[in-house]
Amino acid sequence: MAMEDVTGRPPPKNAMPISPIGWARRNLFSSVGNTILTLLSLYLLWLLVPPFVDFTIFSAVWTGTTREACLVPDAGACWPFVWANIDQFIYGRYPPSEIWRVNLTFALGAAVIIPMLIPGLPARKLNLVFLLVVYPLVALVLLAGDRPGLPPVPTSEWGGLLVTLVVAITGIVASLPLGVLLALGRRSDMPAIRMLSIIFIEFWRGVPLVTVLFMASVMLPLFLPEGFSPDNLLRCLVGVALFSSAYMAEVVRGGLQAIPAGQYEAARAVGLTYWQAMMQVVLPQALRHVIPGIVNTFIGLFKDTTLVLIVGLFDLLGQVRAQLSDPNWTVPQGALTGYIFAALVFWAFCFGMSQYSNFMERRLDTSRER
Amino acid sequence: MKNPLVALLVGILIGVGGLYFFLPYDPLSLGSGQVDTSSPAAGDGQERASAGDTLRRVKQRGFLQCGVSQGLPGFSNPDERGNWSGIDVDFCRAIAAAIFGDGSKVRFRPLSAKDRFTALQSGEIDILSRNTTWTMSRDTQLGFDFVGVTYYDGQSFMVRKAAGITSTKDLAGGTICTETGTTTELNLADYFRSRGLSYKVLSFEKNDEAIVAYDRGRCDAYTTDASGLYAQRLKLTDPDANMVLSDIISKEPLGPAVRQGDPQWEDIARWTLNALLNAEELGVTSENVDEMLVSDNPRIRRLLGREGAYGEAVGLGPDWAVHAIRAVGNYGEMFERNVGTETPLGIKRGLNALWNEGGVQYAPPVR
Structure with missing residues (x-):
């Protein structure tokens, strides 16, 4: 859309102001085909948007404390259902007296991750170490407890957004380093490492995530001795991390292939070791090329967390569905309201990730390179 | 070069310190379904359960x-x-x-x-x-x-009160909404065929879809287990205009x-x-x-x-x-x-x- 700035001069903006009619004529009604498409799109929007806005905003019930509030004729979304269950949606059945621990974990996570995301802040490496080493342990102890002053909270009582974030962030944090290693392994000269990487990647890419989770939750306990079974959430985390690292490996490999072999050879020629050459010359360029692919994988992973429902864990969507079964809140429009709420939350997270990736791309300026 | 090295050292120190503090902690036993592994009999696993x-x-x-x-x-x-x-x-x-x-x-x-x-x-x-x-x-x-x-519990039917249906016999020739792939569909076929009654079935993947179809009048009755019918009835726009038949067609x-x-x-x-x-x-x-x-x-x-x-x-x-x-x-x-x-x-x-x-x-x- 924007004109390429070749000469260094700013493009001639608004040299001749275009009226809305002129704009529409040029962009929407330039040919018979375009006119038909425009009218069709407008008609579709007319069909979809007004009822949606009406349902979610204008005819929606906003206040109330019981289901009776939503039982008025022609009522839209039943938001009181969401307000009343908001704690369940965020924390699941985490004991109310211990919820501060979840909040503290969220706050700590935000305090660590947000400075990481802002370019140009100091101590980012220290922050990275903290994020990868210290924070997971602190979060584990805070959330699971079983320490002096922190009564244990079994993972079966975690739920809602908490589970979604735990699964997604673990998957995201674990899959990037694992994926890079696997991608390097697949391009390695050493046959054993290459074979192992290929087998690993192709195995995990070849099975659906549902199967992985189902195996982990249903089959694994039958093989293990009675009474001994790793925690359900832990099983899921391992499954999700391995699964997403295989996808990540292929994304990173795509980036590696875009780097001419001369880069690596030149790095070796000036005396860098294999790891130095990879870490300082090849990977920084390769990863920059595949930011959209990486973020795409992250977003996919974030949404895939809803699959943990089949192993008895309630993520945000699962918790919404569980609360819908409460007869004290069963109303005709309840399911639709709950699903719209879940969709908004998921959309907010995924859109945020996508926007950040756009920002990073612009900042790293990859699009200008060629 | 100095800064990342310091960062790494601090990181490792904190990490080791953290690990030390967390060492007695066993993440495998953190979950829900575990017995106390310190009990002597928990691990022998020979018999699945004994008196x-x-x-x-x-x-x-x-x-x-x-x-x-x-x-x-x-x-x-x-x-x-x-x-x-x-x-x-x-x-x-x-x-x-x-x-x-x-x-x-x-x-x-x-x-x-x-x-x-x-x-x-x-x-x-x-x-x-x-x-x-x-x-x-x-x-x-x-x-x-x-x-x-x-x-x-048992499979039953929900009908509109205004339709004047009082027993399953009145459903002959009607359209019945249900979910696919469940025993309810099978029970329905068995029941109507053994009585020589004709009926049309409208199957849906999810019970939410089935109940919406019933609510919009696409079928005369909705069938599932009786306890489920009462729960589904709350999702209708006018629950009181509908009733659950007392006839039960499965155990x-x-x-x-x-x-x-x-x-x-x-x-x-x-x-x-x-x-x-x-x-x-x-x-x-x-x-x-x-x-x-x-x-x-x-x-x-x-x-x-x-x-x-x-x-x-x-x-x-x-x-x-x-x-x-x-x-x-x-x-x-x-x-x-x-x-x-x-x-x-x-x-x-x-x-x-x-x-x-x-x-x-x-x-x-x-x-």
């Missing part, structure tokens, strides 16, 4: 592990404060109360229909109280035993199940249910149970542990039934509180009334 084993493990752990559904209105559903409620849930609370004297010493493990049996077989849960139909194949082939019937006795091979545990579960039923028959409620302790009625005295050693016979204290009744009330209270006519579900007792009040709930006596 007295389950009770001992439950007592050692300090709470009961109860498998429930992921949300079924009136049977096991979380409320807005995250507490579980429902008949299936209350039954587990009653067992916990019978064992520990405290109905809150139970943890609920929500299970999908697919992983419920594995969870019981593998010992992740002590009892499966999850609206499971008692059938011969499940009882004989899956390695566990049903201990009774907490709710007599779905829902009951709790335990692992085979531990007769004592089986007895505890079976007799807790029987105690709740007997309490209703004898008029013992959660409110009057303390006054009933001094009752002269020998049947009440035996139930409440004033005479005989019935609790001790299953490895519990003499007050086992008193605790259970105090925690959840008798069977009737449990029913009325969760699904009864005062709740949004509004289910009448029907088959689930006591045998002397027109139902089929009949408990052997405590004697």
